[in-house]
Amino acid sequence: MKRRDFLATASAGGILASLPLRAARARRSDVLRVAMIGTGLRGQSQLGPLLSRDDVELVAIADTQRVMLDKTLRIIADAGRRRPHVYGGDGDTGAWKRLIDGGGIDAVFICTPWEYHAPMAIAAMQARIAVGCEVVAGITLQDHWDVLHAQQRSGTPYMLLENVxxxxxxxxxxxxxxxxxxxxxxxLQAGYQHDLRGVKLNSGSPDAPYGSGVEYGDKGFSEAQWRTQHSIDRNGELYPSHGIGPCAMYANIHRGNRFTHLNAFSTKARGLHDYIVQHPKGGPQHPNAKVGFKLGDVVTTTLRCENGETILLQHDTSLPRPYSLGFRVQGTRGLWMDVNDSIHIEGVSPPHAWQDAQPYLDRYDHPLWKRYAAQAAGAGHGGMDWFVIHAFIEALKVQAPMPIDVYDAVAWSAITPLSEQSIAEDYKTLPFPDFTAGAWRQRKPDFALGQAW
Structure with a gap:
């Protein structure tokens, strides 16, 4: 087959998903010029792993809020690193476009509110700037197709920064x-089970972003400025990737397996309203006590896979509860559950009894953690942030495929609009799109996640 015919056939069938992607505009492999769009609390938490690397130069930052830019600049200065070029700070929501158009950037980290992720990633890929995007990939189902097509047309690397x-x-x-x-x-089971009432509602003070009040939108601060509105307007599995990412790895999704069907159910919504009414700065007469929240307190989504597995996800962020992702991995010989830190293996464990999972976790400790635990110590989310940034940077340097690539990103994130559709259509079971156009059959179950580094 002639090269041009092979490329045309591969692109049409999605086979290029299994081939290495070139690094975008990297002038040399030892130092990458990176930028950050969104310097809020999430962006700031990513600075430590970035600034600790001598193969990365943070050359530009952008945000709409001066207070967040100033905090970020102090972190950079305290690390002894050069001041980056600064865009925004005056409420200009278009500052990120000037950052991308300014050139001189090899990769960009997108750490903004969800609704900006797709347009920012698309613009960056069109400019041949590699993308490390915080979850989620898009809002609507069309957003996900647009992100995928932009990556396919440009060949620019894209990685979803799913730290779990x-x-x-x-x-x-x-x-x-x-x-x-x-x-x-x-x-398989997992979910996002995290009491976010004090995140979605606060006093509006930059010095007290958590649990300090019951305001949101223009009167709130940080995530309360934007995330709460999603709970008002939408009902579905709004944050799937923390749970579905590991489950997809276990089930070899896009590597010999795929999602085929989805349905979702939602409970009534009570938690955020009760929080407003009962908070010392709220009460029954507070204006926000009249706000109607569309998001059910617990949303349960079920997926079926081509190879016969089922996956159950639960989104539970509006009720009092300890944090848990609720992992359960179950097969014909036993299962592991993270809630009780226990495991049962037939023929090894006592009959009908749990064993402590820790000896198994120690025995099967992943090579990445064996090699890099010391470097990751102190990084956000128990070191997970260090690993996901490390994988993105190293893959880009050697022009390797992204460990969590654009096909993973759009499928994991598309669970949100599909779950919304299922609930809105009387809990209908929906076919799941095949974003790989059949290439999932040929792709190998590597999920090396940077193991070579």
């Missing part, structure tokens, strides 16, 4: 799955 894929126990369990410890996989 690098959680130490999650990666150890991936080692167990690959070793066949659980037998053939049958069922």
């Amino acid at each position: 894929c690098y959680r130490r126990d999650v990666l150890a369990v991936l080692q167990m799955v690959r070793a066949g410890l659980f037998g053939e996989l049958i069922h």
